[in-house]
Amino acid sequence: MNAIPPHEAKNRYLKDKSTDVTDSTLSNYRTTLNGFCDWLCDEAGVKTLNTLTSDEIQQFKEWRLERVKTITLKTDMTCIKGFIQFCEHISAVPDGMSQLVRVPKPSREDEVSDSILTSDEATEILDYLEKHEYASLRHVVFLVLWKTGMRRSSLYGLDKRDFEDGSKPYLKVRHRPETETPLKNKGRGDRDVRISGEVADVLRDYLRFNHRDGEDEHGRTPLLMSSHGKRCEPSTIQRNIYTVTRPCHYTGECPMGRDLDECEATSYNTASKCPASVSPHALRRGYVTESLNAGQPKDVTADRVDMSHEVMDKHYDKATKNEQMERREDYLVDV
Structure with a gap:
């Protein structure tokens, strides 16, 4: 076996995977493996992987479980298992070691997130934005995500030219990895997404009054521009959603009875701390659930949001048993 330090093997693995996965997935791999390799070096004293044992991997798993949920541990250990398989390939660890990496199996309750924005909540937020933050960046971000169900990464990659403002307006979602806006499902995720006249009106006013024209480093004009004249980062999109979905932001009141002058979650950068x-x-889950409840066919919804039926059923459709019954109502026949 070759005597290869953990971080050196990690770097070779990431380089090998760089042609197979998106930049965001590669970044997630890097974060997980940095933590794993740091633990091996600092806690287990592993200098080269040819001395690594399955017990040390198990000890890391037990250490990690004390700090994260089971579903997160599953993701971590799946990544580590792939890394160890690569290490077998380059003769850095004994053959068969990857088979000894135990990946946890979360319960369905652990695996499925229940975080969802309801239609009533979305309507209240949109009413607030329409009145107080009309055609702002935050208004556009929330409106497009709620009305289309698209991923944050898809919204991030839209250019100004991707807004087709005709009699039947739509957004062109495209995989553009060469200019740093890939889609999760790559070219398979390319699609045109119809938007309503209401959404088009807000986009039109945003571009006219609040959009800072300019180009990114690739000569593209992003649809979402920051105050610095650059493409809005995914983290900016995320922070805006956390901010506007705090009840105190759109109602002025805290349903948990917190003192707003003392609450740690009232600033833009700490909004995620609001329970x-x-x-x-959560907007994507809400869109899928509400669309299906309204009678939109599953095939149409799946194509619109670029999602398989299996993933939709397991992770995104949060309809109650009663709502599921109501969906079937129109298709029932008396026999």
């Missing part, structure tokens, strides 16, 4: 705020993913 009632949600991430962009």
